[in-house]
Amino acid sequence: MAEFSDISLVTQVAVFRNKKAFDQLVRKYQSPVRRFFLNQTLGDEQLSDDLAQETFIKAYVNITKFRGMSSFSTWLMRIAYNVFYDEVRSRHQTEDVDTSVAVARQTVSANDTLKMDIYAALALLKPDERTCITLQLIDGYPIDQISKVTGIAENTVKSHLRRGKEKMANYLKENGYDR
Amino acid sequence: MTDKDNMMIEDFFKQAAQQQIEDNGFTERVMKNLPDRKLEVARRLSQLWTLFCLVVAGVLFFVFGGWQVVTGLFYASIRVMLGWLEVQMVTASTTEIPINLWGILLLVAIVIIYLPYQTARKLSATL
DSSP: OHHHHHHHHHHHHHHHOOHHHHHHHHHHHHHHHHHHHHHHTTSOHHHHHHHHHHHHHHHHHTGGGOOSSSOHHHHHHHHHHHHHHHHHHHHOHHHHHHHHHHHHHHHHTTSOHHHHHHHHHHTTSOHHHHHHHHHHHTSOOOHHHHHHHHOOOHHHHHHHHHHHHHHHHHHHHHTTTTO | OOHHHHHHHHHHHHHHHHOOOOOTTHHHHHHHTSOOHHHHHHHHHHHHHHHHHHHHHHHHHHHTTHHHHHHHHHHHHHHHHHHHHHHHHHTOOOSOOOOOHHHHHHHHHIIIIIHHHHHHHHHHHHO
């Protein structure tokens, strides 16, 4: 039913350029898209919102290219993934991650400890591992959907998940989460 | 990785998975920044007009024998150049020009080494 309503809204945007329909789509998906970026940028709210806005604008401009082969949310997350990796490439990967961690520490200071721990734990992962882990454990995507979103082969996704989870488990044990 | 480890990781991320981010004006900002439909249409029309003009220019070029004009100009310019060369050879100065061997070597070195090096350097900088 939700998918049918998405397709109906997408059709209205694609055919009639109905901005109200697009407004509904943005309202519906702003939370998962912004949360995805928050996790990838380790809590940098300003950067996350900028990237999320860019994602929705790209979706609006290219909405006629949505063929309905996957769900709208998967298509949108694929755009979000590409937007994030364009940003990483343009900032040079290592520099970006370091900056994000620094910003994250400032931003997160007002939030609870667990949230801070999540970003600290995610900072231990490589970008692809982080994307796969957050898409599975936070956004609830199955492996085949993660593969569609990231364009990474399913077996490679499984490897990223396994390595990422091993690192997470070690981090959690070191920080007393196993008690 | 044990089942216990898996459960521990899932528990750790459970709160983050339930987190809903409030809109707080985000949707309005996105809607304000969407590209204007009228501008999009104007840009598309401008592209179509350019394409139309190119096609018309191409058709007119062949209909009015544009290719013949181009080849005619090409052969005429070659004839003019050959004529100029002939005049130069007939009226050339008989005075001997001293040739500087070092000058020639320097010129050859520039052409063979320096220019390709500079070109490669600029190309690698731009790629």
